Amino acid sequence: MPRRRDEPVRLTRIYTRGGDRGQTSLGDGSRVSKLDPLVRAYGAVDELNSLLGWVAVVVADPRLGRIQNELFDLGADLSVPFAEDDGKLRVDQPAIDRLEADCDEANARLPELKSFVLPGGTEAGARLHVARAVCRRAETVVLWAAGERPVNPLVPIYLNRLSDFLFILARTANTAGGDEPLWLPGGER
Numbered sequence: 403m404p405r406r407r408d409e410p411v412r413l414t415r416i417y418t419r420g421g422d423r424g425q426t427s428l429g430d431g432s433r434v435s436k437l438d439p440l441v442r443a444y445g446a447v448d449e450l451n452s453l454l455g456w457v458a459v460v461v462a463d464p465r466l467g468r469i470q471n472e473l474f475d476l477g478a479d480l481s482v483p484f485a486e487d488d489g490k491l492r493v494d495q496p497a498i499d500r501l502e503a504d505c506d507e508a509n510a511r512l513p514e515l516k517s518f519v520l521p522g523g524t525e526a527g528a529r530l531h532v533a534r535a536v537c538r539r540a541e542t543v544v545l546w547a548a549g550e551r552p553v554n555p556l557v558p559i560y561l562n563r564l565s566d567f568l569f570i571l572a573r574t575a576n577t578a579g580g581d582e583p584l585w586l587p588g589g590e591r
Contacts, residue, residue, distance in 0.1 A: 523576035
């Protein structure tokens with residue numbers, strides 16, 4: 403029975419043994435090393451997405467569910483070598499615009515920032531800071547991959563905006579919890 407459009411995959415078995423020799427298939431069906439830049443890039447995005455699932459356990463924000471779906475789309479984008487106007491699922495400007503609107507809306511409620519923020523604070527804030535740092539790393543992996551293979555130029559922009567949004571959400575969680583740890587130059591020496 404063929405898949406329906408709203409059924410992106412159908413898995414009857416999880417292991418296939420196809421990757422046992424260090425290769426995997428990209429979204430276009432081509433076989434590549436698991437060390438291929440695109441595989442490493444969508445792997446970094448998968449790690450970020452998993453971490454956002456962990457964040458969502460303590461942060462009840464419906465935007466996180468939308469972002470997780472967008473990150474899955476972003477991973478699909480990276481899994482197919484990029485070609486302009488190829489009709490494949492690609493990250494688009496409206497996704498970036500949504501993140502910018504989310505940033506503006508959430509940041510408007512925060513006090514002015516007069517110091518750098520230390521990662522930590524509340525449970526939610528700490529998890530969001532870890533997600534932010536992993537997002538920055540995913541962005542750099544994507545930028546590295548883009549130097550080796552064709553990559554949608556909007557992918558690293560999306561990740562850059564997402565890291566900003568995660569920072570704002572961490573600040574929101576910490577200010578709501580009354581514990582936003584700020585950097586004290588020279589620390590407590």
